[in-house]
Amino acid sequence: xxxxxxxxxxxxxxxxxxxxxxxxxxxxxxxxxxxxxxxxxxxxxxxxxxxxxxxxxxxxxxxxxxxxxxxxxxxxxxxxxxxxxxxxxxxxxxxxxxxxxxxxxxxxxxxxxxxxxxxxxxxxxxxxxxxxxxxxxxxxxxxxxxxxxxxxxxxxxxxxxxxxxxxxxxxxxxxxxxxxxxxxxxxxxxxxxxxxxxxxxxxxxxxxxxxxxxxxxxxxxxxxxxxxxxxxxxxxxxxxxxxxxxxxxxxxxxxxxxxxxxxxxxxxxxxxxxxxxxxxxxxxxxxx
Amino acid sequence: xxxxxxxxxxxxxxxxxxxxxxxxxxxxxxxxxxxxxxxxxxxxxxxxxxxxxxxxxxxxxxxxxxxxxxxxxxxxxxxxxxxxxxxxxxxxxxxxxxxxxxxxxxxxxxxxxxxxxxxxxxxxxxxxxxxxxxxxxxxxxxxxxxxxxxxxxxxxxxxxxxxxxxxxxxxxxxxxxxxxxxxxxxxxxxxxxxxxxxxxxxxxxxxxxxxxxxxxxxxxxxxxxxxxxxxxxxxxxxxxxxxxxxxxxxxxxxxxxxxxxxxxxxxxxxxxxxxxxxxxxxxxxxxx
Numbered sequence: 001x002x003x004x005x006x007x008x009x010x011x012x013x014x015x016x017x018x019x020x021x022x023x024x025x026x027x028x029x030x031x032x033x034x035x036x037x038x039x040x041x042x043x044x045x046x047x048x049x050x051x052x053x054x055x056x057x058x059x060x061x062x063x064x065x066x067x068x069x070x071x072x073x074x075x076x077x078x079x080x081x082x083x084x085x086x087x088x089x090x091x092x093x094x095x096x097x098x099x100x101x102x103x104x105x106x107x108x109x110x111x112x113x114x115x116x117x118x119x120x121x122x123x124x125x126x127x128x129x130x131x132x133x134x135x136x137x138x139x140x141x142x143x144x145x146x147x148x149x150x151x152x153x154x155x156x157x158x159x160x161x162x163x164x165x166x167x168x169x170x171x172x173x174x175x176x177x178x179x180x181x182x183x184x185x186x187x188x189x190x191x192x193x194x195x196x197x198x199x200x201x202x203x204x205x206x207x208x209x210x211x212x213x214x215x216x217x218x219x220x221x222x223x224x225x226x227x228x229x230x231x232x233x234x235x236x237x238x239x240x241x242x243x244x245x246x247x248x249x250x251x252x253x254x255x256x257x258x259x260x261x262x263x264x265x266x267x268x269x270x271x272x273x274x275x276x277x278x279x280x281x282x283x284x285x286x287x288x
Numbered sequence: 289x290x291x292x293x294x295x296x297x298x299x300x301x302x303x304x305x306x307x308x309x310x311x312x313x314x315x316x317x318x319x320x321x322x323x324x325x326x327x328x329x330x331x332x333x334x335x336x337x338x339x340x341x342x343x344x345x346x347x348x349x350x351x352x353x354x355x356x357x358x359x360x361x362x363x364x365x366x367x368x369x370x371x372x373x374x375x376x377x378x379x380x381x382x383x384x385x386x387x388x389x390x391x392x393x394x395x396x397x398x399x400x401x402x403x404x405x406x407x408x409x410x411x412x413x414x415x416x417x418x419x420x421x422x423x424x425x426x427x428x429x430x431x432x433x434x435x436x437x438x439x440x441x442x443x444x445x446x447x448x449x450x451x452x453x454x455x456x457x458x459x460x461x462x463x464x465x466x467x468x469x470x471x472x473x474x475x476x477x478x479x480x481x482x483x484x485x486x487x488x489x490x491x492x493x494x495x496x497x498x499x500x501x502x503x504x505x506x507x508x509x510x511x512x513x514x515x516x517x518x519x520x521x522x523x524x525x526x527x528x529x530x531x532x533x534x535x536x537x538x539x540x541x542x543x544x545x546x547x548x549x550x551x552x553x554x555x556x557x558x559x560x561x562x563x564x565x566x567x568x569x570x571x572x573x574x575x576x
Contacts, residue, residue, distance in 0.1 A: 126504070126505060126506075126507040127507055127508065128507055128508065128509060129508065130509070145507065146504040146505070148504075148505075175504050185496065185498075185501050185505050186505055188491075188492060188495045188496040188501075188505075189492055189496060189501065189502055189505040189506055189510050190505055190506075190507055190509060190510055192488065192491060192492070193488060193509050193510045193513040193514065194509065195546070195549050196484050196487070196488050196513060196546070197513050197568075198545075198549065198564060198565055198568040199484070199542060199545040199546045199548075199549060199568075200480065200481060200484050200542070201568040201569075201570070201571040202545040202548075202564065202567055202568050203476075203480060203538060203541045203542040203545050204476060204477055204480070204571070205567070205568075205570055205571060206541055206545075207476045207537070207538055207541055208473065208476040208477060210473075211573075211574050213473050213476075213477065214477055214574050214575070215574050215575070216414070216434040216436075216463050217414060217434070217436075217473050217474055217476075217477040217478055218414075218477055218478075218574075218575055219414040219415055219416055219433065219478060220415065220416065220417065221416060221418070221478060221481055221482065221515075221516050221519075222477050222478055222481045222575070223575050224512045224513075224515050224516070225481040225484060225485050225512070225513055225515070225516055226481065226571055226575060227509075227512050227513070227575075228509050228512070228513055229568045229569065229571050230569060230571065230572045230575075231509075231565070231569075233561075233562045233565040233566050233569070236561075236565055237558050237561050237562045237565065238558075240549075240553050240561050241553070241556055241558050241561065244553050244554070244556065247553055248550065248553060248554055249495070250491060250495050251546065251549070251550045251553070252550075253491045253494055253495055254487060254488070254491040254546065255543065255546060255547070255550075257486075257487040257490040257491050257494075258483070258484070258487045258539065258542065258543060258546070259543070260487075260490075261483050261486065261487060261528075261539070262536065262539045262540075262543075265528050265529070265532050265535055265536060265539070266532070266536055268529055268532065270525050270526075270529050273521075273524075273525050273528050273529065274521045274525045276486060276490065277486055277519070277521040277524055277525065278521050279490055279493070280485075280486040280487075280489040280490050280493075280517045281489075281517065281518060281519075281521070282489070282493055283489040283492070283493060283514055283517050283518065284518045285499075286499050286502050286503050286506075287502070287503070287506055287510070287511050287514060287515075287518075
């Protein structure tokens with residue numbers, strides 16, 4: 001199968017590596033708007049060639065849209081338009097396009113009435129690191145993680161089956177969810193972690209003017225908690241903006257919890273502090 | 289040198305492993321109030337024998353107090369009392385006691401006027417994991433990290449030199465700070481990370497009732513950000529309580545930053561969100 005990847009960053013690049021070495025992709029074409037990233041992706045050998053969106057969507061069996069969700073909202077209808085043109089002489093289109101974005105509702109709504117909607121499968125592979133760009137791509141990034149497939153009833157069953165096969169090749173387990181649940185649950189688990197981590201970095205940079213102190217006093221704990229604060233603005237600005245309503249709810253709950261700690265500490269309420277910590281410790285049963 | 293370790297948990301146990309295998313400790317004695325942990329420490333082979341505080345402080349050249357700071361405040365004067373008794377027949381005491389606690393001001397104040405104060409060296413090795421107990425002890429835990437030595441002018445220079453040698457054997461680089469700066473800076477960098485992580489766990493457990501969703505949607509990012517929420521209440525309750533004033537200040541700054549995100553997201557202010565994220569990204573230069 002010939003695969004085209006739009007966006008050769010961490011996700012697109014890592015998919016390229018594993019789909020090629022595991023034999024799922026015969027030929028890999030890449031589309032990348034940033035010329036430095038495009039040149040690097042070729043040099044690293046992530047794809048066989050760099051091409052345009054039109055050529056890529058015209059010549060590949062599957063297109064993977066691995067760009068920030070703001071760009072995906074623009075590009076997904078363009079790709080479906082190209083698919084549609086191919087059916088104008090009466091032939092049917094068997095091409096598939098998937099996205100890998102972290103918010104789903106708006107993107108899916110954008111193409112809801114597109115005549116080629118069935119050729120699109122909405123997916124969210126739950127994997128990543130805090131790094132970005134083609135040089136961040138790595139083999140095995142997806143192994144053992146979950147991949148959410150949204151609103152699969154709106155996609156062609158045959159297309160869904162091929163996409164499932166592709167994620168199986170990436171060693172991911174599929175989970176089926178509707179777009180609106182997806183956005184609620186990712187806000188509750190994934191997006192809020194990014195906000196807390198960005199805020200932690202801002203706090204430490206604000207309070208601790210001596211950077212050497214930050215370096216020295218950062219035990220493994222701080223590094224791990226602040227890791228996501230290295231994440232890329234291009235990716236996260238549209239996610240926060242698109243998932244606004246769900247995020248505001250979870251941020252409010254988070255502020256309540258921080259205030260509960262603040263109050264217990266302020267009042268020297270050691271029993272209260274202990275009960276908050278022991279409650280939080282329940283996360284151990286879920287995340288090992 | 290014969291070394292006695294009071295508290296055979298993550299820190300005490302990991303020190304035991306490296307001090308023994310690197311030849312700094314000849315004989316290692318352990319004191320552990322929890323009988324299960326004591327038996328496990330013997331079975332794992334962390335120490336050569338389990339003994340009482342009195343016997344340990346009476347027979348060892350160096351005592352390492354690796355207990356939560358609440359317990360250290362009680363035990364440190366008792367150990368210095370034992371040292372003092374040995375000088376009653378006119379002989380001098382060359383024994384040393386150190387602690388490894390994460391807050392320093394109150395502990396140091398507790399023994400400020402003790403006649404044996406010079407035999408105590410206040411230290412804080414900046415290393416750890418979210419696990420506790422003797423089974424969490426691991427070789428190499430301290431390698432390459434910083435160790436803070438507080439108020440060293442209040443300790444005997446000879447004692448400080450021996451303690452520096454010991455930390456050198458653990459591959460730690462010493463940093464010198466007074467107790468009150470130590471408590472400010474650890475609040476700013478280390479303690480706040482724990483609060484944000486505990487609050488994140490509480491938030492996710494509160495909003496996301498379906499534990500399977502937490503498990504499925506937790507990409508590496510969430511796991512890393514919530515890691516510290518597994519930390520032990522026995523250790524953290526006294527730290528939060530003793531470092532109250534510094535912590536309240538940094539919690540207030542943190543709440544400001546979270547509210548700045550909340551406001552920008554609420555107002556769909558993508559420029560504002562971007563600027564917060566890019567500001568937070570500056571942490572990359574410090575923490576790799």
